[in-house]
Amino acid sequence: MNARSWWLMISVGLGMLLNPLNSSMVSVAIPRIQQEFKLDFTVVSWIIFSFYISSAIAQPVMGKASDIFGRRTIFLSGLVIAFVASMCAPLSPDFGWLIVFRIVQSIGTSMVVAVGMAIVRVQITDKQATALSVLSMFTSGAAAIGPFIGGVLIHLWGWSSIFLINIPFVAASFLLAWRTIPKDKPLASAAGKLSIRQWMKVMDVPGILLFTIGLVALLAQLLSVKSSGHISWFNLAAGLTGLLLLAAFVRHELRAASPFIPLRTFANYPALTWVNVEFMLANLLYYALFFGLPSYLQLVRHVNEFHTGLLMLSLGLCSLVVSPLAGRWIDTSGPRPAMFVSAIIMALGSVWIILLTPSSPVISVCLALAAFGISNGLNNVGMQAAMFNSSPKDIIGVASGLFSTSRYFGTILSSLLIGIIMGNQFSFGGFRILGIVLTVIALCLVFMSRRRREPERMLP
The missing domain is CATH 1.20.1250.20 (MFS general substrate transporter like domains)
Structure with missing residues (x-):
């Protein structure tokens, strides 16, 4: 170059x-x-x-x-x-x-x-x-x-x-x-000749609005119920409205000529669907720790921001170091073994979170971070390879877009999970419950990665 x-x-x-x-x-x-x-x-x-x-x-x-x-x-x-x-x-x-x-x-x-x-x-x-x-x-x-x-x-x-x-x-x-x-x-210049209705159709404005309003309404009410401790008629009505809007979004996307999120791709390629589900769960696990552990360190352990950032650095560094090694392993063995090992490491890391106490040594925190960092490095490479192998070449662009969307869904769900568990105040008891929930999700991911049957080469 x-x-x-x-x-x-x-x-x-x-x-x-x-x-x-x-x-x-x-x-x-x-x-x-x-x-x-x-x-x-x-x-x-x-x-x-x-x-x-x-x-x-x-x-x-x-x-x-x-x-x-x-x-x-x-x-x-x-x-x-x-x-x-x-x-x-x-x-x-x-x-x-x-x-x-x-x-x-x-x-x-x-x-x-x-x-x-x-x-x-x-x-x-x-x-x-x-x-x-x-x-x-x-x-x-x-x-x-x-x-x-x-x-x-x-x-x-x-x-x-x-x-x-x-x-x-x-x-x-x-x-x-x-x-x-x-x-x-x-x-x-060509777009300037389109009418407003044609513009809305090309950009799928109805789909965008249904997805945005429905998702925000549902998330807001779930968090509001947890924060207030009771369900009001307004919470119930707004939450149901969010669900109905999301259902309308799914129906609209299946019929749209230029959908915001091409849901039919999932129906046509089951292996690709499972890759995206696994990627969403893996990101849910990773980002739940990513956002939860700094609050544990600062609010439970009273560690300052500088030292919290220093400890969190081990998470990212482990991921960066493992990624190129994962690439070589996946080139020779395919993505499935790496994804299975990653799921097991995440399960062990989640169990380790449960074992943490307010006075656990710093090395214990670093071990949990290292486990999730290593698994993230394996996942980023392994699941992307599995996505390519499960996607026909003519829709690889669409598949890549859906893959990114699955990542964001995972991060959104991780934030929702932390908010629901913690409620008004972050606590050590809530952090331990978070570890239990993450362990259950990680074990589900172990089972899914063990049973999945994606092809080990890109589809024609």
Whole structure:
């Protein structure tokens, strides 16, 4: 690859790391934000929900939008939106405004992620595997060191610093992208001839609205019931409305010509369905620990943000070290053995969480983090390989999009699980219950990975 290609990769990588960096740094900031705005644990968990729900919706939508307006335009616009949100978030007068800016930040960073990989695939034709692995290092590395960076920043300058740290990354990515990403040929001129109804059909606006409103309504009522301790008629009506809207969403997506989430793909390829279910459960397990353990360390063990981030670094580093080793193993043995071993390690890590006490030595916490980090490294490579093997080549793009959506569903469910178990206040008893629930889910994943029968090669 020539020098221009390397600079293009760096510009795209600096932009793409914003999404995993901001989704991971907040895990250390939750206790401080909860204290700052005087919130219960259920309410503050919406800072996690809002980001992942917005990402789950924005990425496929912006992928479609890039075909109309051009990838370069979407990429640069996403950076501008992320810049504005990062500047405004520290000025939030209350928690509601912080959630608004968090959502805007998620949309901006999702625009960058949605087209970043496609830009590299199109613009770099020599040594594409190397180029894609470099991008993976940006995103995986950002997720790995996010809690550590967040812990250091919060310890020195407070929670607002986790938003301001985005500014140099955004500025560098924008300047480099402006010079290195060529202008593509969007379909905006043709799109200008579409009527409003045709626009809504192409973007599947009804599907997006049904999914968003239904999911938020259902999650809000589940958390509200846990927080208040009783079910009101309003909770019941709003929760049922959310379920009905999600049912209407499924019905709509099965009939839509250009669906927001192509659900028929799941029905046509059962092996692909099971891969996505397993990936969702694996991410539920991983992110439940990812968001739960920092609160345990800070609120139960009274560890400061700096040392919490330092301990959490072992989670990401184990994942980064194991990933290339997993790739070699999977190349020779296929994804199934790695996924089975990963599920067993997650089960052992979940049992270890149950055994932790308020005075357990630090090495015990590191062992739990290492177990989940190793299993995450195996899962990221193994399940992606299983997804490719289970997907016909002509729908590999759709399958990749569904795979990312499954990750977000897992993270959303992990936040919901923590919120329901903890309620108003994070406690050690709740943390132990979380460990029990995670153990049950991990054992289900062991059973599923043992019984699955995906092909060990890509379908034609």
